[in-house]
Every structure is written in C-alpha cells, then in structure tokens.
Amino acid sequence: MTESLVWFRRDLRVGDLPTLSAAGERALGLFVLDDRLLGPSGGPRRDFLYRSLSALDEQLGGRLLVVRGDPVEVVPRIAKAIAAREVHVSADYGPYGRERDAAVAEHVDLVATGSPYAIAPGRVTKDDGSPYKVFTPWFKRWLDHGWRGPARTGPDTLDWIDPDDVDVSTVRTVIPAPDGPGLAAGEAAALERWREFCDDDLIRYEDERDRPDLDTTSRMSVYLKFGNIHPRTMLADLARKRSHGAEQYRRQVAWRDFYADILFQRPDSARRNYVAKFDAIRHDTGREADALFAAWCEGRTGFPIVDAGMRQLATEGWMHNRVRMIVASFLVKDLHLPWWRGARFFMQHLVDGDLASNQHGWQWTAGSGTDAAPYFRVFNPISQGEKFDPTGDYVRRWIPELRGIGGKAVHALKDARPENYPDPIVDHAEERREALARYGELS
Numbered sequence: 001m002t003e004s005l006v007w008f009r010r011d012l013r014v015g016d017l018p019t020l021s022a023a024g025e026r027a028l029g030l031f032v033l034d035d036r037l038l039g040p041s042g043g044p045r046r047d048f049l050y051r052s053l054s055a056l057d058e059q060l061g062g063r064l065l066v067v068r069g070d071p072v073e074v075v076p077r078i079a080k081a082i083a084a085r086e087v088h089v090s091a092d093y094g095p096y097g098r099e100r101d102a103a104v105a106e107h108v109d110l111v112a113t114g115s116p117y118a119i120a121p122g123r124v125t126k127d128d129g130s131p132y133k134v135f136t137p138w139f140k141r142w143l144d145h146g147w148r149g150p151a152r153t154g155p156d157t158l159d160w161i162d163p164d165d166v167d168v169s170t171v172r173t174v175i176p177a178p179d180g181p182g183l184a185a186g187e188a189a190a191l192e193r194w195r196e197f198c199d200d201d202l203i204r205y206e207d208e209r210d211r212p213d214l215d216t217t218s219r220m221s222v223y224l225k226f227g228n229i230h231p232r233t234m235l236a237d238l239a240r241k242r243s244h245g246a247e248q249y250r251r252q253v254a255w256r257d258f259y260a261d262i263l264f265q266r267p268d269s270a271r272r273n274y275v276a277k278f279d280a281i282r283h284d285t286g287r288e289a290d291a292l293f294a295a296w297c298e299g300r301t302g303f304p305i306v307d308a309g310m311r312q313l314a315t316e317g318w319m320h321n322r323v324r325m326i327v328a329s330f331l332v333k334d335l336h337l338p339w340w341r342g343a344r345f346f347m348q349h350l351v352d353g354d355l356a357s358n359q360h361g362w363q364w365t366a367g368s369g370t371d372a373a374p375y376f377r378v379f380n381p382i383s384q385g386e387k388f389d390p391t392g393d394y395v396r397r398w399i400p401e402l403r404g405i406g407g408k409a410v411h412a413l414k415d416a417r418p419e420n421y422p423d424p425i426v427d428h429a430e431e432r433r434e435a436l437a438r439y440g441e442l443s
C-alpha cells in the first residue's frame with residue numbers, strides 16, 4: 001500500500017479537504033510548530049492553534065504527529081522515515097509559505113491540492129491575463145468564475161498511520177497546552193458556529209453587519225484563519241439561502257479571497273504601501289508619538305469608540321469590522337503614525353490575524369491600498385460612534401467607567417466625562433486638518 005505524508009498547515013479539519021482524497025489510502029498526518037510563524041503570532045492566536053490541533057488530533061484518533069522545527073528540515077526527514085512517496089498539502093499563497101514550500105519541494109515530491117480560498121489566488125484575471133486592482137470588477141469575475149462544491153472527505157478518507165509505529169521519537173512533541181480557556185476551536189466548533197449564525201443572524205446580516213452594539217456578525221474569521229472550515233462549505237450553504245443577507249455575506253467572503261489574491265500578486269504589499277506615492281507621507285516619530293501609540297494600544301485615548309475597540313481586542317482577540325476601521329483611521333489620520341505600526345499590533349493580538357486581510361484592511365484605511373478609502377475621508381470617531389453604535393451599548397460593554405452614561409451621549413461625553421476616564425489625547429478637528437495637509441503634499 002502506498003504511504004504518504006499529509007502536512008496540515010492552515011487546513012485544520014478533515015471535512016471538505018481535497019488534500020485527503022489526493023493522498024492515496026494510508027498516510028501520516030503531520031503538523032510542524034514553526035517558530036517563524038509562532039513568534040509574531042501572540043498568545044491568543046497560538047492558543048487557538050493549539051486547541052485546533054487538539055481537535056484535529058482527536059478526529060485522527062490521536063494519530064496527529066506534531067513536531068517543532070524548521071519545516072524545510074523536518075518535513076523531508078519525516079517523509080523519509082515513513083518512506084513516503086509524496087507529501088500532500090493544501091497550497092499556501094502567502095509570501096513566507098510560498099518560499100518555505102519551494103524550499104521543501106527541493107527535497108520531496110510536494111503535491112498541493114486546493115487552497116484555503118474559494119478560488120485560488122492568481123486565477124481571477126482580466127481577459128488578457130493581467131491581475132485586477134479594484135474589488136468590484138474582480139468580484140464580478142470571481143462570481144462568474146465560480147468554485148467547486150465541497151469535497152466529500154472525512155476522518156476515514158485515509159487510514160492514518162500511528163506515529164508510535166514510526167521512528168520519529170527524536171522530533172515528536174506534544175501539542176502545547178493553551179494558556180487558559182478560550183473560544184472553542186476545531187471543525188465541530190466551526191460548523192456549529194456557522195449553523196448558529198445561519199439560523200439566527202444571517203437574515204439580518206445586511207442591515208446589522210455595521211453595528212458593533214448588536215454584535216450579530218458571524219465571527220467565522222477565526223475558523224477561516226485556521227481552516228477549521230473551508231469557505232466553499234459556507235458558500236454552498238449561502239447558495240441555498242437566497243437572501244440579501246446571504247448575498248452580502250458572500251461579498252464579504254469574496255473580500256478575503258480578493259486580498260489573498262492581491263498579496264499573491266504583490267507580496268511586497270505586506271510590508272510596503274501598495275500605492276508607492278504614499279511612501280512619501282510624513283509620519284510622527286519620537287517619544288511623544290510613542291506615548292500616543294501606547295495610549296491607542298491600551299484603549300485610553302479618551303475617544304470612547306476607539307478605546308472600546310482596543311479593549312475588546314485586548315480581551316477577546318477580536319474586534320468588530322466597523323470598529324477596526326475606526327481605530328485604524330484614528331491611528332493613521334489622528335495620530336499620524338504609519339499603518340504598519342498598527343497592523344503589527346493587530347497581528348500580535350487578533351486571533352483571526354491574517355496577513356492578507358490585515359495588511360490590506362490597514363492599507364485601505366490609510367489610503368495607500370487597493371480600493372482605498374480616499375485620503376480626504378477622515379473618520380470622525382465621535383460621529384462614527386453615534387452612527388454605528390447608536391445605543392451606546394458597545395462602548396458601555398467595554399468601558400466600565402462610562403456605564404453611568406445613557407444612550408449615545410456616551411460618545412460625545414459633553415459635560416459628562418467621568419474623572420476616571422481620560423481626556424481626548426488629541427483635538428480631532430486639528431488633526432484632521434493636519435492629515436489633509438500631509439496628504440496634500442503627495443504629488
């Protein structure tokens with residue numbers, strides 16, 4: 001019987017995973033704890049990974065081999081230990097993943113089947129084969145292109161080799177214990193959350209998705225990040241629903257594919273402005289800028305919606321999309337700090353932290369990315385709060401100091417700022433003018 005190695009990465013599930021069908025009949029399941037990825041992750045995301053690995057191990061009947069090391073070195077070593085003819089993966093399109101896989105493929109026959117996306121990056125192109133740079137036409141093409149139905153796979157698709165029967169004792173490690181309790185991870189948890197969202201909130205998604213106080217978005221980003229579920233499974237369900245909510249949701253899932261596509265075309269955009277002219281923008285540096293950055297990180301800017309968002313991030317490792325836009329705009333346009341400083345902080349704290357969606361979400365806000373918000377659009381944190389958290393419940397949920405203030409008055413805090421809540425660290429009107437002046441200097 002041919003034996004192969006299935007190397008799990010961002011696909012921590014067994015359902016709807018074409019990699020498994022491609023891998024033959026008998027395989028060893030492997031996950032590599034790679035310090036180059038774990039290092040920048042931050043505790044909450046690492047913990048979710050560990051819980052996902054435990055769930056996957058259970059699905060494999062306790063037969064997931066987990067090793068710590070450099071994949072370029074350990075994957076070929078383990079493939080050799082079981083005399084695997086092939087190493088099967090779901091393709092990784094990120095800058096680091098592509099480089100790593102190319103290096104691994106120099107030593108083993110690396111077979112990539114499927115990807116974490118509905119349509120793999122690079123496939124949706126203009127008629128002449130060139131890439132799109134703007135979402136709306138790309139989205140139309142994405143819809144026209146279509147995607148496969150979910151793959152019929154499960155824990156029994158393969159006969160899993162028991163790592164105890166293989167000589168891997170020198171590299172085998174146990175799945176690290178998470179620091180504490182947290183969001184349930186793994187395929188069963190993802191499917192349960194998805195069903196719950198479809199039953200309870202999808203119908204209202206179009207109207208309520210911008211309302212952090214109502215908190216009715218799906219929170220599927222975390223499960224998608226680790227591949228506890230494939231977007232194809234979700235899209236198949238959405239196709240059966242046929243509601244405005246389902247259509248809007250499909251569009252949001254498309255943004256995830258779009259940003260992965262953009263990062264694939266332009267790997268440099270993970271670290272640099274997508275639109276180069278923004279390289280010339282003036283940023284603040286030095287001690288005062290660092291103090292403002294610290295206030296932003298700690299949720300004590302004196303702007304309630306910004307602070308609520310940053311405190312939600314610190315507590316839950318997640319933040320509502322609308323609030324992500326508001327806090328990002330505040331960092332870039334009110335504090336005049338570079339977007340990558342905020343993006344790095346997000347990547348350290350978000351459980352769903354994803355290089356493509358995060359860096360491009362930030363660049364959208366900063367004005368330097370694809371489809372970017374025009375630079376002259378500077379979010380007013382008070383009116384944004386009043387508009388999208390009109391009950392004020394979101395702010396009160398995250399800022400106990402403000403719980404005594406009713407309704408949307410909690411945003412402007414006119415004559416009602418409690419002593420234990422900070423004064424605004426900047427004057428928004430003044431910083432707006434300053435931001436516009438700096439953007440105006442760009443030719």
Ligand SMILES: Cc1cc2nc3c(=O)[nH]c(=O)nc-3n(C[C@H](O)[C@H](O)[C@H](O)COP(=O)(O)OP(=O)(O)OC[C@H]3O[C@@H](n4cnc5c(N)ncnc54)[C@H](O)[C@@H]3O)c2cc1C
Pocket residue numbers: 209217218219220221222224225249252253254255256259319320321322324325328346350352353354355357358359361362365
């Ligand atoms: C500054 C900034 C940083 C962001 N960083 C990340 C990140 O690191 N990881 C991440 O997954 N998303 C990121 N986003 C996108 C978005 O905020 C989250 O995907 C969303 O809030 C996740 O919550 P949800 O699953 O309840 O979303 P829902 O509203 O239920 O959306 C469903 C799914 O669609 C996708 N989606 C929705 N909006 C976007 C978007 N703007 N861009 C890409 N995909 C989207 C996500 O996969 C999401 O799970 C960022 C947005 C901004 C403005």
